[in-house]
Ligand SMILES: CN1c2c(nc(N)[nH]c2=O)NC[C@@H]1CNc1ccc(C(=O)N[C@@H](CCC(=O)N[C@@H](CCC(=O)N[C@@H](CCC(=O)O)C(=O)O)C(=O)O)C(=O)O)cc1
C-alpha cells in the first residue's frame with residue numbers, strides 16, 4: 103500500500119537567485135517585459151520539474167509569483183488602489199508600482215507574513231471594485247500541463263486570509279467583502295475544475311490564528327456557496343505554521359480535504375483528530391516534514407506519526423507533505439560543499455525535503471533499508487563534538503536580577519542629556535548606508551581571494567570615511583558608520599559567533615526581490631572575539647559628533663536564523679544575549695557610549711497561539727536586558743524595530759528599557775502612533791518619518807506631516823527624527839536627497855517649536 107506525497111509551495115528564487123536577477127534587470131530597464139516573462143516562465147517550469155522528478159504526487163502550482171502572492175491575489179481580483187489605476191500603466195508596471203511605489207504614488211503597505219521573515223503587500227480595500235482581471239491559478243496550472251504534462255494542484259489564497267490580512271475597511275464591511283469576492287472565487291474555481299484540475303488548494307493560514315473567529319458565518323457561507331456552485335471540485339483547505347484551535351469548525355467546512363500542520367504545536371492537531379474524529383471519506387494532507395527549519399527529519403518517528411494518522415483517518419486518506427510551503431527554507435544543501443561534513447549531514451533544504459518525502463513513502467511501504475543512510479546522517483550530526491560550550495552555560499547560571507537592571511529612566515535621561523548635549527529633535531539614521539554594487543563586488547572579490555584582507559579593509563575604511571563626511575555635511579546629529587563591512591545584519595553576527603554557521607548560497611526570499619541567508623544555530627552560542635569594535639572606533643575617530651555602535655540583538659539574531667531543536671529557543675536566545683552583552687561592554691570600554699541593539703524581529707517571533715505569547719514576551723525582555731544592561735547609566739542604549747505590528751505590544755517595548763527606540767511608522771501610515779495616545783511612554787523615541795523601501799524622495803510637506811502627526815501624541819523633548827529603517831537598499835543620491843530633506847524639515851520644525859515657546 104503506497105502513500106501519496108504533496109507539496110504546498112516551493113522557493114521561487116532558483117538555485118542561484120535567477121528570479122531576483124531577472125526581476126531586478128527588468129526594473130533597471132535592462133530587459134523587456136517579454137524577456138522577463140520568458141525568464142520567469144523557465145524558472146517556474148524548472149521548479150515544478152524538480153518536484154515532479156522527485157516523485158511528488160500532488161505538486162502545488164501557481165505558488166510562483168513575480169513579487170508576492172498576496173499582491174498577486176489583490177491584482178487578480180482588481181483590488182488596485184485608485185492612485186495606481188489612474189496612472190494607466192501596463193498591468194505589470196501597475197503591479198510593480200503597487201509593490202514599490204513610484205514618483206506619483208506611495209507603495210502599498212508591506213508587513214510580516216505570520217511569524218516568518220517573509221513580507222507581503224497588504225491589500226488595500228478602500229474604494230475598489232472587485233472584479234476578476236485574470237484567472238492566475240488557471241494560467242499557471244495550464245503551463246504545468248502544457249510543459250510537463252503535470253496535473254498540478256492550483257493554489258489560491260482563501261478569502262478569509264486575503265480579506266482579514268488586508269486593510270481599508272471597517273469591521274462591519276467584512277461581510278460585504280466576502281459577498282463581493284465570492285462570485286469571483288467561484289468563477290476561478292469553476293474554470294479550474296472544468297479545465298481538469300484534480301485538487302485545488304485554498305490556503306487559509308489565518309485559521310491558525312484567532313482573527314477569523316468573529317467571521318465564521320461568512321467563512322461557512324463562502325465554502326457552502328462554492329460546494330453548491332462547483333459541486334465536483336475537490337478543494338483542500340490548507341492551514342500551516344501552527345495547529346488549529348478551532349479544529350472542529352474547520353473540519354466541518356464542506357470541502358473534500360484538509361491540510362494540517364503536524365510539526366508546530368507538537369501533537370495538538372493529532373490530539374484533536376483523536377478527540378473529535380475526522381470527517382469520513384475526506385483526505386488529510388498531513389504536514390509532517392518541517393517546512394520552516396533546515397534539519398533532517400527523523401523518518402522513523404515521522405513514519406510512526408503517519409501510521410497513527412492513518413489509523414485515525416483511514417489508510418487511503420492520508421497524503422504526506424511538508425508542514426508549510428518550502429518558500430522559507432533555502433533551495434538545496436548541494437551548493438554548501440564547504441560546510442563541515444558532519445554538520446552538513448544534518449541539514450535538509452527544499453530539494454532535500456522532497457527526497458525525505460520520497461524516503462518516507464518507501465519506509466511506509468515497508469522498505470526500511472531506504473532510510474538507513476539518512477538516519478545514520480542524523481546520528482552523525484547528533485555527535486558533532488563542539489555543540490556544548492560549558493563556560494557559557496556556567497556564566498548564564500550566574501546572571502541574577504541585579505545584573506539585568508539599570509538606574510531609573512529619569513536618572514539615565516538626566517545623565518545622558520548632560521553627556522550628549524543634543525539639540526531638540528535629534529536627527530539620526532538606523533545604521534546601514536547604501537550597499538552599492540561596488541561594495542558588494544569588492545566583498546565578493548575579497549571572498550574569492552582577489553583582494554587581500556588589507557585591500558578590503560582599506561576599501562571599507564574609505565567608504566566609512568566618505569559617508570561620515572556626507573552625514574556631517576548634511577547636518578545629521580548622531581552618525582552611523584554605515585555597516586559597509588556587513589553582508590546582512592544577522593548573517594554578519596552568524597559568521598562571527600561560536601555555535602553558528604553561515605551558508606554560501608542558502609538564500610531565502612525576504613521581501614520582493616530581496617533575499618537573506620539565515621545563519622544556522624547548531625550549538626551553544628558564544629562570543630569568540632569582539633565583532634564590531636574596530637569599525638565603530640575607526641568611524642568615531644573621524645568626527646566630533648557621536649557615532650552609534652551598531653549591533654543586532656539576541657531576539658532578532660535567533661528569529662532570523664534557523665534554530666537548533668535539541669534545546670529550547672529561549673536557552674539559545676539567552677546564550678546569544680550573553681555574547682551581545684560582552685560585545686556591548688567591549689564597545690563601551692573602547693569609548694563607544696551610544697549603542698544601538700536592533701530588534702526588528704521581536705514581533706515576528708511572537709507565537710501565533712495566545713497561550714504561548716506571555717512566555718515569549720517575558721523571555722524576549724529578559725534576553726534584551728541581558729544583552730544591554732551591563733553598561734554604565736551614562737551609556738545610551740538604542741533599539742530599532744520595523745515592518746511589523748508593534749502597536750499592541752508597547753508594554754513589552756517599554757519593558758526592554760532601552761533609552762531610545764526608533765520604530766518604522768511611515769510605510770504603515772502611522773498605525774503605531776495612536777497607541778501612544780493612551781500610553782504614557784517615558785523613554786525617548788523616533789517614529790520613522792519616511793519610507794526607505796521606495797526609491798521616491800518624499801516631499802518636504804510629506805515629511806513635515808509625518809513629524810507633525812507623531813508630535814501630536816509625543817513630546818518633542820523625547821522625540822528623535824529618523825527614517826523608517828536602514829538605508830542599504832537605496833542609492834547614494836536617494837539617501838543624500840532624502841536625508842537632506844529630513845534635516846531641513848527638522849530644522850524648520852525646531853524653529854516652529856522655538857517660536858511657539860516664546
Ligand atoms: C531589515 N530586514 C532584514 C531582514 N532579515 C535580515 N536577515 N536582514 C535584514 O536586513 N528582514 C526584514 C528586513 C528585510 N530587508 C532586507 C533588505 C535588504 C536585503 C538585501 O539587500 N538583500 C540582498 C543580499 C544581501 C547580501 O547578503 N549580500 C551579500 C552577497 C551579495 C551578492 O549577491 N553577491 C553577488 C555578486 C555581487 C556583485 O558582484 O555585484 C554574488 O555573490 O553573486 C554581500 O553583500 O556580500 C539581496 O540582494 O537580496 C534583504 C532584506
Ligand SMILES: N[C@@H](CCS)C(=O)O
Pocket residue numbers: 532533534591652700702742744827828829830
Ligand atoms: N541597523 C540595521 C537595522 C535594519 S532593521 C540597518 O540599518 O539596516
Ligand SMILES: [Zn+2]
Pocket residue numbers: 532702742743744826827828
Ligand atoms: Zn529596520
